[in-house]
Amino acid sequence: MANVSEQAVSPEVYRPEPVRRDDIIIQCVRLANVQLGIDVTGLDLQGELSASDFDYLVVDSITGGYTNILHKVTNTKNGMHVAVRIFGHKTDEFIDRSRERIIQHHLCLQGFAKHVYAHFEGGQIEEWLPGEAVSDADFHSYKYSHLIARQLHRLHTLPSQRELYLELHPHISAGVDVKFESDLWPSVWKFYNLCMANIEQLEPIIAGKFSLTELKEVSYSIRSHPNMKLQHIERMQTYCDSVRSPVVLCHGDLSKGNIVIQSEGVTFLDYEYACFMERGFDIAAHFSEFAAYDSDSKMMPSENIQRDFIRFYLGESSSEEKVDALFKEIQPFLIIPNMYWGLWGLLQCVYSSIHTDFAHYSTNRIERFLTDLESASA
Structure with missing residues (x-):
């Protein structure tokens, strides 16, 4: 096997040397x-x-x-x-x-x-x-999805999560009952506020496509909650919270480039975005990677493929009731990764010294997010 341990990117990406x-x-x-x-x-x-x-x-x-x-x-x-x-x-x-x-x-x-x-x-x-990198062909044929699902479940159910959470939050007394708080939405707001702080540099990139202010204040309703008007990003949290997805230790960036195939299974790489957040988001974000760069919704896993992944995640002996429950838990989060990584991509337009088309990447993902919102509207 080839010694490959990090993300593979498009061949047009040029990477300058940051140090000698x-x-x-x-x-x-x-x-x-x-x-x-x-x-x-x-x-x-x-x-x-x-x-x-x-x-x-x-x-x-x-x-x-x-x-x-x-x-x-x-x-x-x-x-x-x-x-x-x-x-x-x-x-x-x-x-x-x-x-x-x-x-x-x-x-x-x-x-x-x-x-x-x-x-x-x-x-x-x-x-x-x-190890061996996951090729585009193998990723999109779901060749290793069963291994990825099982490893992700192991991560989400790691027995030492409470110990880790207390280490990350030293102000919490070890003797008290601990409720894990999600870092998902604080991260979204951090990205958003950093984008707004750099709005002058970003306006030429997003001009004519969408408005960051409107992204925050967009108003729509969800078919499953017809009386709930979601007027800004913060309200989306309410919708996702309604499914009560467990807050667990998540990888946060489970793209194909962060997965290495080894003889004994798969290993996940790059825990830069790992934190405690909803497991529904972590699984949904992995699904979104099948359509990530161009945000092509046709590349998203079908319902049957999602359910197969869930069966491997839960264990093949799990009941269909449990599979159905987790499938429903994941659905509200499916549109969130495009917003999350779209905002992240806008920040790369401001900060990154790497020559890749972050403008295309970020605007595509946010436009896909807004399109999905419109589709979900009553």
Whole structure:
């Protein structure tokens, strides 16, 4: 199998180098010499080092996701590897790096995530995870959906969730009953407010397509709740809350590029957006990835395929009543990922130094969201 451990993106994406190769090598010598098997005897690791002294370290840039840049560093003397992840420009504006570190470490101890060996300003050094990327053909043929569903259920039902939640919320006393609060809607509002703070830069991108103000204040009703007028994003939370989807630890970004196929099953990557939120959203967001880049609704999984996924998620012995209940739980969330990632995409238009068409991506997803709202109107 090919050693692939990160997101694959469209071939037209160009990824500029955010740091020099020499800087990556020096960081590895200082922070990951054990993991790479580098003999540092007699070296002053805090002093001046020359990358030319470590010419046996090879740096390969890996095609990766939409925000981060990944490098594979190999010690050619012994074949040992690490991954060096460089965070995207200004991603700290909307990604909680402290939360990410806590969740990543916790999941690593539980066998759900790879090791992070060291952090440095603007990035981190990680375990290199061998495996096989999920191809477009395999993803859209649902070849691995049964494995993904089972692994997602394991994540959502991790026994140590209460312990993790308390670590993320140290102000909560360990002796009290804990109700998990969702981070989904606070994240939506963070994205929205950051977009509004950069509205002058975004107006030329969204002009003639939609209005961010109208996105907040759009008024419509839902067929299943004909008397409920939803006038802005906040009201959508009320609609989603009505299905009482359990708040659990969620991956938050289960695209095909964040899934690695290994001999024993699948492993999820990249917990930047992981948090406690409604499981219905996490499953719905995965479904939305089948139509993600161009927001083509025809690519969304059919009801039968969704129900098959749910059966694998719950376990093949689950009753049809339970399958039906979870299917209904997921439905209100199906339109939310287009808004969520559409707002995120607008932020990339402002912050990202990666040359991809975030304007097309973000406006497509938000327009799809608005179209779906209109379809849901009474």
